[in-house]
Amino acid sequence: MKHKPAKAPLTPAVLHILLTLSVKDRHGYGIMKQVEVDSQEKVKMGPGTLYGSLSRMIKSGLVRESDTRKDPAMDDQRRIYYTITATGQKALEAELKRYRKVIAIAGHIPLLPDGFANDR
Amino acid sequence: MTGKNYIQLYRKGFFLLLRLYPKPFGECFATSMSQTFDDLMNAQKEANKGLLGLVLWVFAETFIGMIKENVMQHKSIARIALITISILMVPLIAMQFTDEVLWGPIDFAVFGIMLISVGFAFEFITAKQNSMVYKAAIGLALLTAFLLIWVNLAVGLIGNTNEIANIMYSGVLAVLILGALVVRVRPLAMVRVMFATALTQGLITIITLLGKMSNHSGSSAGEIIVMNGVFIALFMVSAFLFRRAGNASQV
Numbered sequence: 001m002k003h004k005p006a007k008a009p010l011t012p013a014v015l016h017i018l019l020t021l022s023v024k025d026r027h028g029y030g031i032m033k034q035v036e037v038d039s040q041e042k043v044k045m046g047p048g049t050l051y052g053s054l055s056r057m058i059k060s061g062l063v064r065e066s067d068t069r070k071d072p073a074m075d076d077q078r079r080i081y082y083t084i085t086a087t088g089q090k091a092l093e094a095e096l097k098r099y100r101k102v103i104a105i106a107g108h109i110p111l112l113p114d115g116f117a118n119d120r
Numbered sequence: 121m122t123g124k125n126y127i128q129l130y131r132k133g134f135f136l137l138l139r140l141y142p143k144p145f146g147e148c149f150a151t152s153m154s155q156t157f158d159d160l161m162n163a164q165k166e167a168n169k170g171l172l173g174l175v176l177w178v179f180a181e182t183f184i185g186m187i188k189e190n191v192m193q194h195k196s197i198a199r200i201a202l203i204t205i206s207i208l209m210v211p212l213i214a215m216q217f218t219d220e221v222l223w224g225p226i227d228f229a230v231f232g233i234m235l236i237s238v239g240f241a242f243e244f245i246t247a248k249q250n251s252m253v254y255k256a257a258i259g260l261a262l263l264t265a266f267l268l269i270w271v272n273l274a275v276g277l278i279g280n281t282n283e284i285a286n287i288m289y290s291g292v293l294a295v296l297i298l299g300a301l302v303v304r305v306r307p308l309a310m311v312r313v314m315f316a317t318a319l320t321q322g323l324i325t326i327i328t329l330l331g332k333m334s335n336h337s338g339s340s341a342g343e344i345i346v347m348n349g350v351f352i353a354l355f356m357v358s359a360f361l362f363r364r365a366g367n368a369s370q371v
Binding site for chain 1 (some may be wrong): 145159178
């Protein structure tokens with residue numbers, strides 16, 4: 001299958017999904033909950049955003065359906081799990097690298113507001 | 121109504137919402153989305169929280185997602201519709217400010233159908249082409265043909281709209297359409313088609329002038345030459361763009 005490459009920078013939803021899947025394969029609801037936990041409830045994704053993003057990520061080759069089918073806690077054979085691909089891993093690394101560069105540049109700017117500087 | 125009945129109602133509503141997604145998307149994700157919706161409701165119940173707020177949020181969020189997927193699935197249709205509506209707004213707004221623009225429902229309908237037809241023709245021909253020059257050549261050829269029809273319908277290039285001689289311009293369109301079909305819109309072959317189209321337009325201009333049709337009320341010899349000259353120039357520019365697109369594809 002020919003994949004349409006993902007455009008950089010990644011959308012926040014795509015970045016969060018990749019981050020979540022980089023730890024382990026998850027089903028839709030699992031991704032949603034993990035994103036919520038990882039972001040300390042700052043990012044709340046509904047089914048529309050989640051599955052719309054997954055659809056585009058599959059087309060871009062960032063994720064694919066996993067062969068894993070069972071979550072012992074959820075116990076449903078029909079659940080579809082998603083796994084990050086090598087392309088997805090590379091895109092995630094590139095995006096994080098980009099973020100680090102931006103943070104580094106921001107760190108060198110002397111006119112940061114005090115509040116921002118204290119957060120670091 | 122009991123809590124279970126409410127849940128059934130929410131499920132039905134969500135199911136209906138999922139049916140509004142494009143078919144290929146629904147086939148891939150509708151089951152998973154329903155399952156996720158159930159999971160969300162179950163988690164909410166287990167946490168002893170009310171369902172209504174969650175359901176409203178999920179419905180709104182999924183509704184936006186559905187619109188987005190439909191627009192992305194039918195990007196070209198959405199684009200054509202948007203451009204057509206935008207262009208139709210021009211006379212509609214102008215009518216509010218001046219009495220010189222007087223369009224009836226039929227005018228809007230004909231103009232709208234023509235714009236949509238040109239839009240679909242453009243999308244269909246350029247669907248598998250990445251060359252911007254080729255797209256520009258096709259766009260210009262279609263736009264010129266569109267203007268030729270519209271000007272003839274609105275005022276008539278020779279005399280007025282009742283002047284039967286204007287029917288000669290259907291020959292220009294016939295040469296363009298048949299030529300494009302015969303050469304299957306290949307760029308270098310389209311150069312000849314555009315030349316032939318421009319030549320036909322030129323011949324009609326000569327016939328008009330030799331036949332003294334410029335004596336008819338509504339258009340002078342000068343006006344006929346200028347108007348036809350503009351169309352000839354546009355067809356020639358399109359031919360030039362086709363040549364550039366053809367040469368680039370051969371490199």
